[in-house]
Amino acid sequence: MAKRGDVLRNNLFMLRYVFRIVPLYAVVHLIMQALFGLFDVMWGVLLIKLVVDAVTVHHSVVPVLLAAGGYLIYGATIQTAAGYVYEMFAPIQLQKLNKAMQTELYGKAIRMDYARYNDPEYYNQFVWAASQTEGKAADVLDQTAELLKSTITVAGIAGTLLVLNPLGVAVVIIGLAARFGITILSNKAEFKSELELKPLERKKNYTSRVFYLPDYAKELRTSRIAAPLMDDYRQANAAMQQVVRKYAPRLILLRILNGFVFRTLLMDGIYFAITAYQVIVQHSITYGTFAAVTNGVWTLGWSLNNLIDTVTKFQKNNLYIRQLRSFLNDKPQMEEPLQPCEMPRSPKEIRLSNVSFTYGNNDAPTLRGIDMCIKPKEKIAIVGYNGAGKSTLIKLLLRLYDASDGDIRYDGRSIRDYRSEDYRGQFGVAFQDFQLFAASLAENVWMDRVGDEDTERQNVIIEALRKADFAGRLSSLNQGLKTELTREFSDKGQIFSGGEAQKIAIARAFAKPCSVLILDEPSSALDPISEYNLNRAMLEAAEDKTVIFISHRLSTTRLADRIYMMERGEIIESGSHEELMQLDGSYAKLFRLQAGHYLSA
Numbered sequence: 212m213a214k215r216g217d218v219l220r221n222n223l224f225m226l227r228y229v230f231r232i233v234p235l236y237a238v239v240h241l242i243m244q245a246l247f248g249l250f251d252v253m254w255g256v257l258l259i260k261l262v263v264d265a266v267t268v269h270h271s272v273v274p275v276l277l278a279a280g281g282y283l284i285y286g287a288t289i290q291t292a293a294g295y296v297y298e299m300f301a302p303i304q305l306q307k308l309n310k311a312m313q314t315e316l317y318g319k320a321i322r323m324d325y326a327r328y329n330d331p332e333y334y335n336q337f338v339w340a341a342s343q344t345e346g347k348a349a350d351v352l353d354q355t356a357e358l359l360k361s362t363i364t365v366a367g368i369a370g371t372l373l374v375l376n377p378l379g380v381a382v383v384i385i386g387l388a389a390r391f392g393i394t395i396l397s398n399k400a401e402f403k404s405e406l407e408l409k410p411l412e413r414k415k416n417y418t419s420r421v422f423y424l425p426d427y428a429k430e431l432r433t434s435r436i437a438a439p440l441m442d443d444y445r446q447a448n449a450a451m452q453q454v455v456r457k458y459a460p461r462l463i464l465l466r467i468l469n470g471f472v473f474r475t476l477l478m479d480g481i482y483f484a485i486t487a488y489q490v491i492v493q494h495s496i497t498y499g500t501f502a503a504v505t506n507g508v509w510t511l512g513w514s515l516n517n518l519i520d521t522v523t524k525f526q527k528n529n530l531y532i533r534q535l536r537s538f539l540n541d542k543p544q545m546e547e548p549l550q551p552c553e554m555p556r557s558p559k560e561i562r563l564s565n566v567s568f569t570y571g572n573n574d575a576p577t578l579r580g581i582d583m584c585i586k587p588k589e590k591i592a593i594v595g596y597n598g599a600g601k602s603t604l605i606k607l608l609l610r611l612y613d614a615s616d617g618d619i620r621y622d623g624r625s626i627r628d629y630r631s632e633d634y635r636g637q638f639g640v641a642f643q644d645f646q647l648f649a650a651s652l653a654e655n656v657w658m659d660r661v662g663d664e665d666t667e668r669q670n671v672i673i674e675a676l677r678k679a680d681f682a683g684r685l686s687s688l689n690q691g692l693k694t695e696l697t698r699e700f701s702d703k704g705q706i707f708s709g710g711e712a713q714k715i716a717i718a719r720a721f722a723k724p725c726s727v728l729i730l731d732e733p734s735s736a737l738d739p740i741s742e743y744n745l746n747r748a749m750l751e752a753a754e755d756k757t758v759i760f761i762s763h764r765l766s767t768t769r770l771a772d773r774i775y776m777m778e779r780g781e782i783i784e785s786g787s788h789e790e791l792m793q794l795d796g797s798y799a800k801l802f803r804l805q806a807g808h809y810l811s812a
């Protein structure tokens with residue numbers, strides 16, 4: 212169970228946040244619930260006593276009429292106010308609250324170290340916090356309001372009962388104290404069982420995702436993977452049933468104690484009998500008091516239940532808010548310079564000296580002793596077998612990771628001396644595992660808003676698409692640059708083939724005003740003619756830029772000024788195509804192998 216101090220601190224953190232963003236709504240909500248609490252006290256105890264005593268003791272109708280009138284006016288006023296507050300004011304204010312929270316989370320997600328995605332614990336924490344955020348801050352305010360309301364009801368009714376019938380109150384206090392303790396024990400057992408169920412639920416959710424999401428649909432239909440997945444699902448289900456069985460006896464006993472022994476038997480039965488004896492036999496209390504205390508005890512019972520329920524919810528929030536706070540407070544390990552250097556605007560030399568890199572959880576380094584000097588406007592190809600470390604090298608060049616050892620310099624300065632945003636701004640990149648976004652074609656290329664009037668920007672995009680060999684396909688699209696991509700928001704959203712999508716990703720790099728183009732496997736999904744066009748366009752588009760591209764097709768790499776051949780994290784050969792062929796090493800072997808393959812094909 213969480214520490215009490217933590218529960219308070221974390222819930223207060225969230226409450227302060229709510230008060231900062233929507234202070235008026237927070238205050239109005241609390242006042243409304245306090246008024247509802249008072250309403251319960253007045254109606255649940257005082258009014259009943261007044262009305263019954265008026266009929267049985269005073270034989271007067273005036274107090275009854277006054278009470279009924281007051282009740283109606285009070286009820287009508289707060290219900291009308293509640294209608295306005297909760298149907299109109301609250302939805303708008305809650306949207307404002309969610310927007311503020313999500314905006315902060317998205318901003319934090321972008322600033323988060325890229326390396327964090329390799330840390331499953333941290334990544335889960337982020338995804339969990341982000342997915343729970345919607346409505347969570349509002350929940351804390353709702354629970355605070357409920358706490359206020361229940362406290363007013365409990366305190367008001369308990370105080371009134373103490374005055375009206377102190378003997379009966381003793382029974383009530385014993386009953387309520389016992390039920391409070393039992394509820395805490397039940398919550399503990401439920402919490403433990405939830406903790407054990409959580410990993411099993413995650414397993415079940417994974418299976419559901421696999422069976423529903425289109426990403427897995429092809430493999431499911433063309434392999435036997437469905438059977439073991441279903442088997443995992445069944446096993447997780449069986450394990451969940453075991454957990455339920457383990458905690459059930461304790462929970463059943465506690466429920467009987469709570470619901471029957473201390474509620475029905477003690478509070479409803481014995482308490483009722485005592486007060487009935489007082490009114491009928493002893494005549495020590497009036498019928499009005501009898502009706503008021505009996506009803507008061509019932510109201511007290513459910514108000515206390517609400518109170519306990521609310522305390523439990525505060526405890527549950529704690530876990531979420533703690534994760535959220537640690538995510539928000541997390542400081543990026545990749546430091547930004549205090550006095551960043553000015554970023555040069557034209558292509559400059561990129562120099563890597565003795566660069567090594569090990570991924571967080573790996574034992575062995577992925578890159579070792581990399582030395583490279585890329586002159587401004589040079590065209591560089593990086594080649595090598597799968598897993599040689601080519602994409603990792605690109606990620607280091609983009610400063611998505613910092614090198615574990617060695618030094619990367621741009622224009623003679625360590626890349627850590629530039630603001631990472633400015634530095635990355637120098638690169639136009641087509642990633643190997645690019646993503647298309649649910650936005651227009653123009654925005655997918657420009658990667659920012661593109662207005663209808665912005666013809667200059669549209670021309671840049673059209674030109675970039677032409678260079679990426681997409682002009683023919685563009686002219687076939689009715690909506691042209693406005694074509695919506697993906698079916699996320701519209702049934703008419705365009706779905707492109709793998710090669711077409713890759714051309715859009717390449718056009719992004721061409722469209723960006725930058726000094727260095729990085730293309731990771733730019734032609735992997737392209738047909739030979741598109742590949743030929745792309746290579747020509749690449750040279751034409753990048754005349755004034757440095758180009759670094761990774762390719763498995765060595766016919767493409769011939770165009771490069773210099774080729775780096777990588778193997779197991781090291782550069783084993785470098786030079787022009789002719790030099791490497793003369794060297795007759797790994798590159799030449801690979802080249803001949805591919806040429807032979809093409810010849811025999």
Ligand SMILES: Nc1ncnc2c1ncn2[C@@H]1O[C@H](COP(=O)(O)OP(=O)(O)OP(=O)(O)O)[C@@H](O)[C@H]1O
Pocket residue numbers: 329570571572573577595596597598599600601602603604
């Ligand atoms: N996020 C990661 N965490 C841990 N190890 C990783 C990660 N990404 C890559 N690796 C490991 O680093 C090695 C190099 O991967 P990298 O993607 O750089 O190779 P590559 O040369 O680009 O391969 P390919 O030609 O298949 O794209 C691989 O053995 C891979 O398992």
